[in-house]
Amino acid sequence: DITSAYILPMVMALHCYGCTYQTMLEPWRNMAELKSFVLIVPEGLQNSWNAKYCCGHALKQNINDIEFLHLVIQDVVSSINQQQQQQGGEEQKNVLSLSVKEDFIYGVGWSNGGYMVTMAAKLFLAISPISGHRYDVSIAAIFGQEEEEESHITRSRPIGLFMHHAVDDPFVNIHGCCNSVHCCCGISNYDDENVCVSAFDFFREWSTDINHCELTPLMPQEEQIQQWGQDEDINGGGVQCFSSAGCGDSLDKVLIDGKDEDEQLISTTTTTTMARVNTTFCIHPHGSGHFNTRLLQKSFPMTEDIANFFAKDACEVYHDASEMNTKQGAGVWDYNNQICICNNGFEGLYCARTTQESAIDIKTEQILMEDEKKNDVLFVLFERIVLFLCISIVVIVFLLLSRRRLVTSLFRIFMEKIEKREKRQKGWHPVNTNEEEDSQELEMNVVTK
Numbered sequence: 001d002i003t004s005a006y007i008l009p010m011v012m013a014l015h016c017y018g019c020t021y022q023t024m025l026e027p028w029r030n031m032a033e034l035k036s037f038v039l040i041v042p043e044g045l046q047n048s049w050n051a052k053y054c055c056g057h058a059l060k061q062n063i064n065d066i067e068f069l070h071l072v073i074q075d076v077v078s079s080i081n082q083q084q085q086q087q088g089g090e091e092q093k094n095v096l097s098l099s100v101k102e103d104f105i106y107g108v109g110w111s112n113g114g115y116m117v118t119m120a121a122k123l124f125l126a127i128s129p130i131s132g133h134r135y136d137v138s139i140a141a142i143f144g145q146e147e148e149e150e151s152h153i154t155r156s157r158p159i160g161l162f163m164h165h166a167v168d169d170p171f172v173n174i175h176g177c178c179n180s181v182h183c184c185c186g187i188s189n190y191d192d193e194n195v196c197v198s199a200f201d202f203f204r205e206w207s208t209d210i211n212h213c214e215l216t217p218l219m220p221q222e223e224q225i226q227q228w229g230q231d232e233d234i235n236g237g238g239v240q241c242f243s244s245a246g247c248g249d250s251l252d253k254v255l256i257d258g259k260d261e262d263e264q265l266i267s268t269t270t271t272t273t274m275a276r277v278n279t280t281f282c283i284h285p286h287g288s289g290h291f292n293t294r295l296l297q298k299s300f301p302m303t304e305d306i307a308n309f310f311a312k313d314a315c316e317v318y319h320d321a322s323e324m325n326t327k328q329g330a331g332v333w334d335y336n337n338q339i340c341i342c343n344n345g346f347e348g349l350y351c352a353r354t355t356q357e358s359a360i361d362i363k364t365e366q367i368l369m370e371d372e373k374k375n376d377v378l379f380v381l382f383e384r385i386v387l388f389l390c391i392s393i394v395v396i397v398f399l400l401l402s403r404r405r406l407v408t409s410l411f412r413i414f415m416e417k418i419e420k421r422e423k424r425q426k427g428w429h430p431v432n433t434n435e436e437e438d439s440q441e442l443e444m445n446v447v448t449k
């Protein structure tokens with residue numbers, strides 16, 4: 001008997017430029033079922049996303065796709081939770097109850113979707129961009145603040161990163177799209193100074209500025225990666241992954257207390273302990289290209305790795321150490337059995353629910369059930385009272401009508417007798433004959449006044 005709700009992570013998958021939602025639905029449908037994710041696969045206006053540097057109609061029309069994705073997430077959360085509440089009750093107590101939270105979501109995107117998922121990174125706990133990324137990386141840019149206010153931003157946690165790029169990508173160059181290197185969809189035609197940010201530089205900046213990693217890996221040089229594609233000993237044929245160390249271990253929060261007499265901001269700084277987040281860059285070898293030679297699910301070899309990345313983060317990082325004042329997360333992801341093993345105080349498929357929350361909810365559920373039973377008794381009593389009143393009214397009306405008919409009938413009989421009596425007094429009346437006379441003979445006498 002499962003009486004407590006299980007909170008599941010959501011995953012939003014964003015398609016490439018010119019693609020439909022089906023592009024991401026096909027490879028991620030099975031992953032969502034295997035990992036118990038709630039999968040969200042939106043489609044951009046005219047199959048494009050406005051990711052500042054890419055692409056198409058959404059970019060030209062300056063569509064606010066970040067807000068669109070935010071509204072989609074809110075709508076999904078509201079719809080699922082309302083549906084679960086409507087299906088609740090005593091008859092559902094043996095059914096697994098599920099819920100979702102707006103802050104328990106991950107994002108994966110390919111090409112234009114990769115750009116978009118990095119642009120909307122503040123909506124997600126962790127992201128996995130494939131063959132595309134934004135070029136401006138800073139706390140201010142990621143969280144939508146002005147550059148001069150960057151030092152005054154208060155944040156609650158870093159954002160996990162699991163990015164993928166191929167060394168021979170002909171559409172989005174791994175070394176950055178500059179005017180000297182042709183890239184797809186006019187990406188290289190911008191004059192912005194950030195346009196030439198390579199995938200390597202993006203990863204370093206994300207590691208240091210966003211996730212506060214202690215150490216970043218030594219990235220290979222351009223001449224080194226030109227020969228990749230021959231090794232078969234790393235992650236399925238030449239894919240090499242690099243991870244930064246000590247990411248998200250601590251973060252300084254700067255809180256604005258006000259301004260002094262000279263209009264200078266007065267602030268206080270606090271350091272918050274956090275669980276470590278994964279920050280990894282996987283470089284795919286020659287022959288991978290833009291992962292579009294066939295369907296993405298067949299061209300891209302690490303969809304399940306991304307799913308495991310999200311599952312591990314959901315298990316170990318969602319309830320981060322700042323909530324528990326410890327470096328231990330809510331659970332530990334077991335790769336062999338593909339399950340989240342909960343630490344003390346947590347429960348659920350992804351240990352996203354505290355036992356205290358569960359106890360409160362169970363007690364609340366019991367109270368609601370008791371109230372529901374009381375309401376049922378009162379409702380039945382109310383029904384019976386209403387039924388009794390209705391029957392009483394019908395009987396009274398019937399009696400009144402019957403009494404009226406009786407009175408009317410008696411009155412009619414009485415009036416008829418009066419009329420007959422008056423008629424006898426005014427007109428002829430029969431005279432009785434002697435017994436000897438013929439009984440058939442009648443003598444009528446006129447009664448004179």
